[in-house]
Every structure is written in structure tokens, then in C-alpha cells.
Amino acid sequence: MTIGERLKEIRDSLNLTQAEMCAGVVTESFYSRVENGKSEINIDDLLAILKQNHVSVRDFFSVFDQSMHQYHCIRSAISNHNIALLKKVQIDQPIFEVEATVIIATLLNKKVHLSDTTRRKIKSNFDRLGEWDETALWNMAGFMSLYDTNELKILVVDIVKNKNNINLNDSSTLVALANVMVSYLGRLYLEEDFGAVLEIIHFIKELPTNPVIMFSKLVAIYYLxxxxxxxxxxxxxxEVLQKNGYSNYLAWLPKR
Incomplete structure (x- = not known):
């Protein structure tokens, strides 16, 4: 959920027009752009709007705290291949239902069945070649099932090309990058593109020696x-994967 979406949600609950909601703080046209995600509001104006409409700052931002907790759970599920947790998210958190469906398909190396409109909307949030920060890489790791192999190749080649611009000293970014490559590795192996498989294995092996991605490096060796x-x-x-609690992940790896 964005700040604009949260403002609209609050405004609707108060039964106010956009003009009434932002009166005396910002123009109605600017406020409308904020709600529609086309402009960003500064913190002072946001607090002023909340104050004049008697909206608790804690209540306003509580939904974002919950969302961040859920996103961290989803990231953990991606890394640990925890399909059961993602299925629970589908049931317990309707706001994440579509995202969870796409991520499950990604982890299972299956094509996700969504309308073209929904597919384009999700992809539009993170189709930015050359901008591979932590968030972009985690999005890529979770939503790879939205792309066909040719599209993925373009994205992965861009990641490899921009490797030196990625902060590999940041553990979360490194884990996200490793997850992208492991998922892509699985796709390539299923399609029997073994030349490309070997290239990705080499890329993973060349990543920094950091305990947070030792599992990914083991998976790369598994494919080799x-x-x-x-x-x-x-x-x-x-046996190493089983003894270290990765039985769930191991169940989805190819056996031959």
C-alpha cells in the first residue's frame, strides 16, 4: 500500500471529498495526484492533513508496519522455499493474495495464470533496467514467473552487466541477488539450456563468500x-541440505 492509497482509504472512511480532505494544506489537484500515485507528499503536509482531519498518526502508519512485517515474512519464504507459509499468506492476508500466487509459481518454476492487465500492472512496478538495488532484486526474485525465458534473459544479462554497481556488501541485497540467480538456474535447467546453466553456476560461485548465501552456492553445486x-x-x-533444515527446498529441486 502507498501513502496515497492509505490517504484515500482514510478519506473514504471519513466520507470526505478530496477538496475537504486537503483544504488549506495543498491544492486539490496536487492531492488528487498523491492519491493516484503520481506525486509524492512531503511529511509536513501529510501530518497537517492528518491533524486537521483528526486522524491518529499511529493509526495511519500502522498498516505500513503490518505490511513491512509481512514483506519480511515473504522474503524469508522466498529464501527458504516455504510454500506452506506463502499459501497461508494467500488465505490470511487477501491484500497479498496475488503476490503470493506469483511467488509460489516462481518457486515452483511454473507459469502463473493472471490476466494480461494484472500481469502488466505488477511488472510495471519494477521493470527498471540498470537499477538493481535491494528492492528491485527482491521483486525480481519473487515475480520471475511473470516473465518468459527470453524476457528473463534480458533482465539477468542486465544484472550481470551491472554487478559492480550492486551493493554486494549488504547481506539482504546479496541474498536477493542469489535468489534471483538460483530461480533462473532452475528455469534454465528445466528447459535443458545447459550452457546457460553453467554460466549462471559460475556467476553464483563468484559471488562473495558470505554465510548468508552459502545455501545458494550449495544449490548451484547441486545443479552442477x-x-x-x-x-x-x-x-x-x-544430505547437507537435509541436515541444515532445507528439506522443503530440496523437495522442489530436480532429481535428475
């Missing part, structure tokens, strides 16, 4: 052992 038909090493990696 599949390609090389190295059953002994495959068994060893499988």
Missing part, C-alpha cells in the same frame, strides 16, 4: 553435479 551425473557428490550435498 546433476549435469555431471556425479551421484556420489549429489548424495553428499543432499
Amino acid at each position: 553435479t546433476l549435469i555431471n551425473h556425479d551421484q556420489k557428490r549429489l548424495k553428499l550435498i543432499t
